[in-house]
Amino acid sequence: MNYNTYCVIMAGGIGNRFWPVSNHRCPKQFLDILHSGKSFIRQTYERISQIFPDNHIFIVTGKEYEEITQKQLPEIPVENILKEPYVRNTATCIAYAAYKIKDINPDAIMVIIPSDHFICNDYAYLQNLQEGMHFVSIHGGLLTIGITPTRAETEYGYIQVKSKDNSQKISAVKTFTEKPSAEIAQMFYDSDEFLWNAGIFIWCVKDIIEEFKTHMYDLHVLFTTASKLNTPAEPLFIQSVYGQCHNISIDVGIMEKSQHVYVLKGNFGWSDVGTWHAFHALCEKDEHNNVSNSGKVILNESNNCIVNTPPRKNVVIQGIDNLIIAEKDNYLMICNRKDEEKIKRFEKLFRKKQ
Amino acid sequence: MNYNTYCVIMAGGIGNRFWPVSNHRCPKQFLDILHSGKSFIRQTYERISQIFPDNHIFIVTGKEYEEITQKQLPEIPVENILKEPYVRNTATCIAYAAYKIKDINPDAIMVIIPSDHFICNDYAYLQNLQEGMHFVSIHGGLLTIGITPTRAETEYGYIQVKSKDNSQKISAVKTFTEKPSAEIAQMFYDSDEFLWNAGIFIWCVKDIIEEFKTHMYDLHVLFTTASKLNTPAEPLFIQSVYGQCHNISIDVGIMEKSQHVYVLKGNFGWSDVGTWHAFHALCEKDEHNNVSNSGKVILNESNNCIVNTPPRKNVVIQGIDNLIIAEKDNYLMICNRKDEEKIKRFEKLFRKKQ
Numbered sequence: 001m002n003y004n005t006y007c008v009i010m011a012g013g014i015g016n017r018f019w020p021v022s023n024h025r026c027p028k029q030f031l032d033i034l035h036s037g038k039s040f041i042r043q044t045y046e047r048i049s050q051i052f053p054d055n056h057i058f059i060v061t062g063k064e065y066e067e068i069t070q071k072q073l074p075e076i077p078v079e080n081i082l083k084e085p086y087v088r089n090t091a092t093c094i095a096y097a098a099y100k101i102k103d104i105n106p107d108a109i110m111v112i113i114p115s116d117h118f119i120c121n122d123y124a125y126l127q128n129l130q131e132g133m134h135f136v137s138i139h140g141g142l143l144t145i146g147i148t149p150t151r152a153e154t155e156y157g158y159i160q161v162k163s164k165d166n167s168q169k170i171s172a173v174k175t176f177t178e179k180p181s182a183e184i185a186q187m188f189y190d191s192d193e194f195l196w197n198a199g200i201f202i203w204c205v206k207d208i209i210e211e212f213k214t215h216m217y218d219l220h221v222l223f224t225t226a227s228k229l230n231t232p233a234e235p236l237f238i239q240s241v242y243g244q245c246h247n248i249s250i251d252v253g254i255m256e257k258s259q260h261v262y263v264l265k266g267n268f269g270w271s272d273v274g275t276w277h278a279f280h281a282l283c284e285k286d287e288h289n290n291v292s293n294s295g296k297v298i299l300n301e302s303n304n305c306i307v308n309t310p311p312r313k314n315v316v317i318q319g320i321d322n323l324i325i326a327e328k329d330n331y332l333m334i335c336n337r338k339d340e341e342k343i344k345r346f347e348k349l350f351r352k353k354q
Numbered sequence: 355m356n357y358n359t360y361c362v363i364m365a366g367g368i369g370n371r372f373w374p375v376s377n378h379r380c381p382k383q384f385l386d387i388l389h390s391g392k393s394f395i396r397q398t399y400e401r402i403s404q405i406f407p408d409n410h411i412f413i414v415t416g417k418e419y420e421e422i423t424q425k426q427l428p429e430i431p432v433e434n435i436l437k438e439p440y441v442r443n444t445a446t447c448i449a450y451a452a453y454k455i456k457d458i459n460p461d462a463i464m465v466i467i468p469s470d471h472f473i474c475n476d477y478a479y480l481q482n483l484q485e486g487m488h489f490v491s492i493h494g495g496l497l498t499i500g501i502t503p504t505r506a507e508t509e510y511g512y513i514q515v516k517s518k519d520n521s522q523k524i525s526a527v528k529t530f531t532e533k534p535s536a537e538i539a540q541m542f543y544d545s546d547e548f549l550w551n552a553g554i555f556i557w558c559v560k561d562i563i564e565e566f567k568t569h570m571y572d573l574h575v576l577f578t579t580a581s582k583l584n585t586p587a588e589p590l591f592i593q594s595v596y597g598q599c600h601n602i603s604i605d606v607g608i609m610e611k612s613q614h615v616y617v618l619k620g621n622f623g624w625s626d627v628g629t630w631h632a633f634h635a636l637c638e639k640d641e642h643n644n645v646s647n648s649g650k651v652i653l654n655e656s657n658n659c660i661v662n663t664p665p666r667k668n669v670v671i672q673g674i675d676n677l678i679i680a681e682k683d684n685y686l687m688i689c690n691r692k693d694e695e696k697i698k699r700f701e702k703l704f705r706k707k708q
Contacts (some may be wrong), residue, residue, distance in 0.1 A: 007522060193404070298703065301693070312684060314374075316700045319690030320677070332681070334688065336673030346670045349652065 004107045005133055006205075007052040008097040011041055011061040011069065011115035014086055016344040017275060020331035021308050023347055029116035030068050033308070034273070034282065040116040044118050047122050048113065051130065058082055058101070059115070060093045078088070085239045091216060091253035092245045094201070096238065098208050099223040103230050107135050108205040117198070119283060120269025127268050132202035135170055141260035142211065143202040146195025147270045152185040155275055157197035157251065159263050164193060173261040176251055195263060198270055201250065206262070215257045219245060252346060276324050276340055280306050304337065358461045359487055361406040361558075362451040365395055365423065365469035366438055370698040371629060374660050374685035377701055383470035384422050387662070388627070388636065389647060394470040399427050399634070400465065401476050405484065409699065412436055412455070413469070414447045438595045445542050445570060445607035446599045452562050453577040462559040471552070472636060474623025482620050486556035489524055495566065495614035497524070497556040499551055500549025501624045506539040507608040511551035511605065513617050518547065527615040530605055549617060550625055555604065561614070569611045572601060602703050630660050630678045630694055658691065 015027025036043065041059075048057065054075045060294035061069055063083040064314045070078060082096055094112055101108045111129050119125045132143050146159045157179060162172040176197065176337050180188060195289040212220045222244055223229075228237035255261055283291040290299050292307040297315040299305060308326045311314050317325065322337040331350070335343055368639065369381025376382040383395045390397065395413075402411065408429045417422050417437040424432060436450055448466055455462045465483050473479045486497050500513045511533060516526040530551065534542060542548035566574045576598055577583075582591035609615055625632050637645040644653050646661040651669040653659060662680045663669050676691040685704070689697055 214689065300696070309686065313686060314684055314704055315686045315688075316703070317688045317699075318696055319693035320688060323674070323688070325688060327686070330668055332667060332669045332686070334669075334671045334674060334677070334679060339673035342654070342672055346652075346672075349670070350668055 002133070002137075002138075004105060005052060005109045005111070006056045006058065006101050006105070006347075007048050007216075008058045008060060008094070008101075008110055009044055009048070009114060009115045010090065010093055010113045010199075011059050011065065011094055014062070014087060014117060014346055016092050017058060018279075018326070018346045020328040020333055021326045023238065023328070023331075025118075026068065027065070028273075030065070030072060033279065033293075034118065039072055040118075041069070042072050042078060043119075044113065044115050044117075045076070047119065047125065047130075048111075049075070051126050052111075055080065059087075060084060060097055061115075062087065067117055083235065085242045087247075087249045088242055088245050090199075091248045092223070092242065093193070094208070094250050095197060095212055095216075095219050095223055096241075098205050098212070099227065100229045102205045103227070106206060109137055110203060110205050110208070112200075112201040114199045114272070116273065118273045120273040122268075123295060124229065125266070125268035129200075129202065129267060131169070134262050135262070135264070136203050136207070139262075140204060140207050141262050142208065142255065142258055143262045144173070144255065145198050145200040145202075145266040146263040149189050149196055149268050152182065152189040153196065154179055154182050154185045154199040155278065156272070158185075158187075158188050158194045159197050160193050161195065161263060166192065170262055170264045173255075173263050176256045178251075195265065196270075197251070199272070200266075202264075208254070211254050211258050211260075216248070216253050221254075235272055251321055255266065276306050276326075276343070277337070306337070356487070358459060358462070358491075359406060359463045359465070359613070360410045360412065360459070361402050362412045362414060362448070362455075362464055362466045363395065363398055363469045363573065364440060364444065364447055364466060364553075365413050365419065366447055367470055368441060368476075370679070370701055372633075373574075373697055373701045374682040374687055375680045377682070377685075379481050379542070380422065381419070382627075383427060384419070385416040386586035387633065388472065392550075393426055394472075394627075396426050397429070397473075398467065398469050398471075401479065402483075403429070404476075405465075405480050406465075409434065412451055412474050414438060414451055415469075416441065426428060437589065437592070439596045441587075441601075442596055443601045444553075444598045444603045444604040445573065447460070447569075447595065448562070448604050449566060449573050449577055450595075452566070454583045454588075456559045456563060457581070461558060463491055464557060464559050468553045468626070470627065472627045476622075477619070482618060482621075482622060483554075485523070485554065486618050486690070489616070489618070492563070493616075494561050495560065495616050496528070496609065496612055496631065497616045497618055498555040498609065499552045499556075500617040501552050501620050503543050503548065503550055506543040507550065508533055508534065508536050508539045510626070512539075512542050512548045513551050514542075514547050515549065515617060518526040520546065524616055524618045526530060527609075527617050530610045534675050547617065550624075551605070553626070554620075556618075562608070565608050565612050565614075570602070570607050571601075573607075624638065630680075630697070631691070634660050660691070690704040 011029045014025045015022035018028050030039050032039050047353045058080045060082040063085050068167045069081050136143050158177040160175040162174045222241045228234050280291050288303045290305045297307050300318045302317050306324045324335045326333045365383045367381045369376035372382050384393050386393050411429050412434045414436040417439050423435050463564045490497050512531045514529040516528045567635050576595045634645050642657045644659045651661050656671050656674045658676045660678045678689045680687045
């Protein structure tokens with residue numbers, strides 16, 4: 001155990017892609033949509049708590065999710081739950097954690113992980129994190145974890161490695177690319193130079209702060225001017241800082257600009273479970289490629305459907321292909337799978353209507 | 355008011371075509387699926403009570419629907435609710451009413467009507483019934499009401515008139531045809547000789563009993579041997595009779611065989627509302643030909659759908675064509691409109707599964 005290592009779990013998602021199963025009251029990270037018996041965030045915590053002590057684990061989440069976070073992760077000290085007053089994307093979220101942790105331990109090494117991803121092999125995952133921490137503690141720089149693509153996925157970001165030497169586990173990064181078109185995704189997949197961006201970051205806290213100073217100086221000023229981090233005035237201070245921050249991802253704000261970016265090839269089996277499509281890919285299917293979460297669902301002459309309904313609901317689906325059928329509480333959504341990207345707008349549409 | 359006229363409302367439907375909105379606990383005739391403010395049977399009663407006194411109105415329904423019938427039609431004397439122990443189709447149902455009414459009044463004229471049809475023009479309907487009663491009181495015979503087809507419908511039975519003289523309101527019948535194929539329906543529609551069979555019958559009770567004696571002698575024997583009709587032992591007697599009856603419609607058992615069948619051309623605007631398709635035809639549609647029963651349903655880029663969900667349920671439907679979406683209690687059905695005929699099997703499928 002290295003006493004300088006810290007883990008930050010990003011849990012700021014608002015759950016709109018899996019609406020109505022996931023929603024603003026209980027976003028995906030707090031749910032068990034894969035029916036593993038534990039929510040995503042609980043699984044994430046149990047996984048990383050094997051190598052981080054509880055008081056070195058921080059959660060960054062929306063202010064409104066403090067209670068559910070405490071309830072699902074009672075082991076985490078309450079002061080380690082960083083509450084965001086507004087949704088401000090990953091650059092702000094990571095800056096908050098970085099400046100706070102630097103204040104506690106200037107020699108800290110930070111691992112930043114999403115709260116709602118699926119990891120197949122925990123052991124390989126933890127080994128990769130440790131290799132990454134070891135690397136940055138010696139070489140410095142910003143390390144991200146890349147996943148060898150298994151298909152020409154258009155829903156993920158891609159990382160291009162500088163070296164074509166595939167035997168190297170860690171290499172410098174040439175480019176970052178946001179979600180590509182199908183054609184470009186195919187080129188990436190065929191080229192052997194691209195990895196999926198898993199949204200996992202490892203660095204020394206002093207190095208990321210140098211990068212903020214260089215590439216996002218406004219943000220650096222906001223977090224360091226009359227800082228009240230780690231004092232009783234922290235919530236008010238954060239309220240003010242977040243009010244002035246822009247909505248920028250760490251990829252766009254730092255990773256794409258920095259000269260010291262590395263990628264470690266992860267080999268733990270990964271999915272961001274970011275869409276119903278990804279969910280479908282992970283789940284057990286019937287002989288007609290349907291995924292259903294409940295034994296009370298009867299699918300007749302139907303193919304490629306995704307059904308997620310309350311456990312006691314009796315459902316018959318007849319003669320239908322390529323639908324997502326999701327129900328929770330008093331909401332029912334029936335969506336053509338080709339229109340999946342529109343789901344994230346539905347919750348708002350309803351709030352407006354009511 | 356003719357003191358010999360009686361009306362029999364057939365309310366034996368088991369509600370499987372509109373499952374789960376209609377079901378064995380509360381079949382279609384007791385529901386208000388058209389949102390008129392009143393159930394079908396209540397509307398039927400209020401319509402015919404303009405020309406029949408309450409004690410001359412009989413309801414034939416399943417034993418299990420006695421309570422709901424009394425609740426929806428409190429004006430009807432309880433002894434006028436004829437309870438069928440088993441589902442035995444219209445020949446048995448009509449025989450039960452006919453032998454019972456003959457016992458009360460051998461000179462009775464009977465009008466037999468379904469409980470769950472849509473009638474557009476009540477005044478014209480009642481006029482047609484009265485014309486029909488007048489006709490049979492003079493000419494005898496079995497009179498049915500036919501509707502001039504407005505399309506080549508394959509879901510209705512057809513009646514072919516003997517005379518091609520379209521000016522006659524009542525004419526002898528040449529043939530009865532059950533639901534035809536699309537091709538034959540088109541020929542019928544084009545020929546001008548065919549009317550839709552609306553399932554409405556008018557005759558003197560003594561004439562229909564003569565016909566039972568001739569064409570369904572077994573049934574005649576069952577109802578006349580040691581009859582306990584209109585006595586306290588009627589339920590036991592009926593239990594025994596129904597136990598021995600076959601499942602035959604009045605069309606097959608009598609109308610197709612009798613030599614004394616007439617048809618009166620109805621002009622009141624009619625639908626049997628027998629399918630979701632017929633329901634769709636009757637209801638107001640949005641600009642994409644969707645029918646929805648609730649303001650809480652949002653239909654995006656969807657066409658030709660039928661939605662019938664609980665009034666407070668929030669529903670989003672995205673990118674979908676030609677579906678029937680129906681929810682009630684703990685049951686949800688999503689069915690391709692081309693598979694509508696399979697709906698009637700779903701309730702049983704579930705009872706088996708549970």
